[in-house]
Amino acid sequence: MTNTDDTVQFSLVQLDDYGPWTVTPEPRPEPSLQALQARIYADLADFVGSRDGYVFPGRYDNMIAVTNQITPAEHQRFQELVRHRYPVTASIGVGTGTTPIDALGAATEALQSTGSAQDAARSERLATARDADPNGPLTVAHFDVVDATGRYTDAEHAFDAERRIRRAFVELSDRMREHGAVTSFVGGDNAIAVTPDLDDATYDDVLEAVRDAVGVEIRVGVGRGETAHSAGQGAKHALETGRNTGDWVVTAAPASTDD
Amino acid sequence: MTNTDDTVQFSLVQLDDYGPWTVTPEPRPEPSLQALQARIYADLADFVGSRDGYVFPGRYDNMIAVTNQITPAEHQRFQELVRHRYPVTASIGVGTGTTPIDALGAATEALQSTGSAQDAARSERLATARDADPNGPLTVAHFDVVDATGRYTDAEHAFDAERRIRRAFVELSDRMREHGAVTSFVGGDNAIAVTPDLDDATYDDVLEAVRDAVGVEIRVGVGRGETAHSAGQGAKHALETGRNTGDWVVTAAPASTDD
């Protein structure tokens, strides 16, 4: 049960006027865009990760970060990093809420209030919507497809394995959203969600719904901690336990100190 | 109509024993994994892009490249690049076929024949399944959600916009697969497919099916050329035409020379 005092902070990092930039003066080669997008995301991962947060790629021109330990002002440092290294700039919305969905929603609205993503006159804006300071523990759920290597990676056409896993995580994202969680595929056969404090039965229901919808078996490890980092490490350890015991839902004991 | 002599080459780049590496000796912090995966993918994009190919991230531990202009032996150079810069190594399968699905399927089987993705004794394998040398033009289709900025990015919760667009492209990937195409979300509101030479009516059917399934309107630009690069640039220009004219399917005149 979520303590209503617990407040999580999400940041939405949006590249300014990116769509138009990709075709001006002429369409830019796709591998160049792929490399650019991936490296900006990697830099965000380093910036946020070294401050105990978590990152998801989003749509690459819109990236998502869990930023409880990062003040809005400090986000300017990431904007500065982008400005001096890349041919694009970034605007950021920072929002808090009692659930991840509420926090990311606040961040989204804050960012949208600064202007359109494709407004050429809008650049490097930083907007916040924080009703409260980030406070209290976070919960991270780490999902893993059961025996993906044996069933899919080593056995199927690579594209079919990818479609299957991505569809499973699209279903998963929709179910978890109903519970206030923000979920992302993170590569391989894994997805990670930042969630409210949900009970195991909720995860059972979600996993069963995904299994019924797409025929993919998923297990989950859940961790809770003061930072996304510690909660996430707890989730990873719980997942390892589940891999060994065969349990599909394993919730770690609360982390006493950061990993 | 596809000239049955046309042969496309796909490469499947798989990180060796990656799942186990991410949790040995202890689970590694997720932002570190995100950064690592993104940077290896960016390096692949540079390697392949500078040789006129195209790349898709796949599942990051399994990346996809269109490699008509890159000999199997030259793929070793990318394996070498990974070996000396990263804490992981990569095995690669290279395959050809008359359709992208067939080519990627051949690449998958070639790679699978070298051993499991999680076989600790299998590393840096390079396997090929080439019935014929790559030959003849490629077709690239570049898909774009109609007015994504106005309808979704500037208007919706960022996570809902992402879920909507990703679900649309999962549907698109399934439909296009039926026609022998390999499709990938490439960021923003865009997806790219490498396809056989399909007629406009096929694209009309696919786009209608996606619209009916998920309520998202997509347009497409199609290009054809001797390399993924030139075909892709043709597709991007065709898409720009479509953005201006309002047409949902625009096929570019064949490229006479590489962009």
Place this chain on the structure above:
Amino acid sequence: MTNTDDTVQFSLVQLDDYGPWTVTPEPRPEPSLQALQARIYADLADFVGSRDGYVFPGRYDNMIAVTNQITPAEHQRFQELVRHRYPVTASIGVGTGTTPIDALGAATEALQSTGSAQDAARSERLATARDADPNGPLTVAHFDVVDATGRYTDAEHAFDAERRIRRAFVELSDRMREHGAVTSFVGGDNAIAVTPDLDDATYDDVLEAVRDAVGVEIRVGVGRGETAHSAGQGAKHALETGRNTGDWVVTAAPASTDD
């Protein structure tokens, strides 16, 4: 005049067992080593720069950072970044002193106390030698060759321009060391020193000695601030003033707030 309470902190980041790694099992290709070294240095620059410090490449397997705002414990985050992204690891010595030379000397001794740079059993050590906490303002001097573009870059053989400028900065480094400063070439025709609080006459003498020794005219801008970042920005602005006025030594007014 240096306030003897002012304490600066330097960190020496040393790649563990790097020499042997570069030739095991066989010598690794030089461009791979160049890329690896440059990217680790770039990551250090991002890590330290986003925490208001400064970095110098040193010898790449031994990198130098000015780290007043970074606790010894926080340095572990950089070690973790290296561990999960690269095929090498890093040990770090952190030291303080009333002059940059003393601080870097303390950092060196702390690191050396953990074992040899080529001791295969020594990895990821973190050692500190801090007699006092970092405190008080820093001074940064930014050196620039007068009219390098006109005299050298646009006029001479590129290798001769490079030799000339590097020799000038080797001489500069020796002279500035006599005054307790740590100096590094930073690219182009620029060098940066972290120095005690020296008077303008000292800079005049140093520049004259370099001019006499190698025939290269250098100007300098000097800044002072609570962080390497603010001191360095002050130095850059002072240098711009000197470029406009023709003065060879310009000391900025003390920075009141960080840039």
Place this chain on the structure above:
Amino acid sequence: MTNTDDTVQFSLVQLDDYGPWTVTPEPRPEPSLQALQARIYADLADFVGSRDGYVFPGRYDNMIAVTNQITPAEHQRFQELVRHRYPVTASIGVGTGTTPIDALGAATEALQSTGSAQDAARSERLATARDADPNGPLTVAHFDVVDATGRYTDAEHAFDAERRIRRAFVELSDRMREHGAVTSFVGGDNAIAVTPDLDDATYDDVLEAVRDAVGVEIRVGVGRGETAHSAGQGAKHALETGRNTGDWVVTAAPASTDD
């Protein structure tokens, strides 16, 4: 003895209008510039290295590459890579000659003919000065300070070790230039030169002169091959032999095939 038919190709990669860019609209933070410079250099190392060439950082806004296997037209791909990923662009001069110094001199003049490094109107120029196609083997000499770890890295103040080694390689560069070679410090205690085909006695003289001038003992391994890569690998192996035998000059047998 150099076969006067042997022709080597060098490329000079110069960032356009870089000095002014670093201070416009305001001076950019130094760690940002360090990261940018290092990553562009790393990308050049990957681009050239995967095409069997060698790279040296030069002054970072002027980088040097040995490019026998890379046509002038192909250099445009690197310019394109920079254009789409970075906030700066690059102009390139490509030159050939019978000695490295002549080749780099030709490249320099070709580049200078396109305009000043700080001409805001000059961007992304590509100029060549090729009297002959690159042809015939290259020679690479790999220099290594004897027992640097024991004498300097583990024993001295890090800044003093760095000054000593950099001064030694400044002296080495000057001596080797007299013989037509282009030399660069490459990190650690190593320098690499691309040279004409010199006899062992010449290396003996050069090493003795450096020893007399700066008191640093250096050994060298020399390799010869069809590409900078194979010549360089030969040099590295020769150096390993020298480390084991105690010889200060070891010339490898000619490479029969590329490494």
